[in-house]
Amino acid sequence: MNNATGKTPAGNAKSIRAKAMSRRQFLGGSAGVCGAILFALGIGGAASAATNSRGLKGQAAGITKLKDGKLAVDTKKVKSLGKVGGVAPLGTVKGVPAALVRTGASTYVALDLRCTHAGVTVSQAGNEWKCPAHGSVFKLDGAFVAGPAGAPLLKVVTSRKGNVVTVG
Numbered sequence: 001m002n003n004a005t006g007k008t009p010a011g012n013a014k015s016i017r018a019k020a021m022s023r024r025q026f027l028g029g030s031a032g033v034c035g036a037i038l039f040a041l042g043i044g045g046a047a048s049a050a051t052n053s054r055g056l057k058g059q060a061a062g063i064t065k066l067k068d069g070k071l072a073v074d075t076k077k078v079k080s081l082g083k084v085g086g087v088a089p090l091g092t093v094k095g096v097p098a099a100l101v102r103t104g105a106s107t108y109v110a111l112d113l114r115c116t117h118a119g120v121t122v123s124q125a126g127n128e129w130k131c132p133a134h135g136s137v138f139k140l141d142g143a144f145v146a147g148p149a150g151a152p153l154l155k156v157v158t159s160r161k162g163n164v165v166t167v168g
């Protein structure tokens with residue numbers, strides 16, 4: 001007999017199992033509802049692989065994901081690339097966090113945003129990239145400025161045809 005509830009231990013076990021079941025059932029139901037909502041909003045996993053004329057999640061309009069995992073960036077349609085020093089966040093390219101930076105009148109560089117110190121993703125801070133982990137700093141074109149990282153950000157392979165830069 002349990003002093004607090006007046007139930008036997010066996011009764012408590014049944015009660016706990018019943019609560020666990022209902023929690024599981026609740027979570028299963030919630031997951032289904034959440035999945036339906038995400039699907040309806042078009043932000044489920046499968047939807048993120050599709051082309052979206054307004055830009056993929058975390059990306060500007062003018063960026064299209066290709067079947068091979070590369071990204072096609074129409075530099076005339078991505079507003080942030082309208083001037084030298086402009087940056088277009090690309091989300092991930094083949095699993096790598098990346099951004100395309102306009103470095104000149106008609107030159108661009110795609111950067112792997114993983115810090116060369118220990119791999120933490122850097123963030124843009126004005127005209128630099130800063131690492132939130134230990135403070136490394138890089139120029140917008142990826143050049144090394146301050147450690148503890150000792151090397152520039154890596155580049156992601158690009159090719160260009162007209163206004164379109166293919167990244168990946």
Ligand code: FES
Nearest residue numbers: 115117118131134
């Ligand atoms: S991981 Fe970026 S400074 Fe350490």
